[in-house]
Amino acid sequence: MSWALHRIDDRLIHGQVLVAWGARLDPARIWVVDDGVAASAWERDLFREAAPGIEVRVASVAEAAAAHAEEASAPRAAFLLVRDLGTARKLADAGAHVEEWNVGGLHYAPGKEKVNDYVYLDDQDREDAKALLSAGARLIVQDVPASRPQPLGALDPALAP
């Protein structure tokens, strides 16, 4: 099955990922790709213990990019999680080929504009989104499997095709 979900979500591992997407797609492994988390021993432990029964690998962008093609041919399903569009862009720039990103949660912070209830973007986010889109990736907004998937460009006029 290999890669079952590439998700952009500032909460990384959390309930929607474990319970909703996890029940639907049954991942054997979750990659948490984040340079900050990978550099922090306690944060690595926090996420490794967060998903009982699922192997969690915490990796830097460079490590994940290097392992990305190999995981694509693994026998069982895997998820890859990043916290923001900038990390997704870095991963693509580092050589990981991702056709579709699930945009699952980019929550409010000062300076960000509302796109929908769980996606807020600022200028840098939009620049990163444009770079991903122009490289051919799809950005699909969908928090849980039961909700309707919509292209980010259909929700945010600044990213309309």
Next chain:
Amino acid sequence: MSAPQAGEGGSTPAKRVPALIVTHADLAQALVRAAERVVGSIEDVTLLSNEGLSRDDLEDGIEACVKDWKEGGLLLTDFWGGSCHTCGSAAARRHGEVVIVTGINLPLLLDYLHNRDRLSAPELAERLQQKGRDSIRVQRGVPA
């Protein structure tokens, strides 16, 4: 409001273990409302929802609640691995006496309320884990 008097058992003894309940949506409020139907008005329990919050904001919200707990306290969350738990774990890391119990249910909450004035936070956490588990029972073949 008058100052508490020394030597008297006020409604808030110094050793009471405080609790913060962090859940999805308004589960925390609903649980406390349900518990109040059983035991009457409840004080000294703080409630927080993760609704619409980023990881950083949720962690900050939890930190703001637990930082004043001088002698520890309990963080009660809905399920292991959810953001309420992992953000709580991150915040609790800076406050050694905070103990987390995941999988809150109504019997667990009621047991906390009954025992929070006599046990320490770690003792209470062990007890609540057992109580929460024991409260889930299956009854089949109910006799006619």
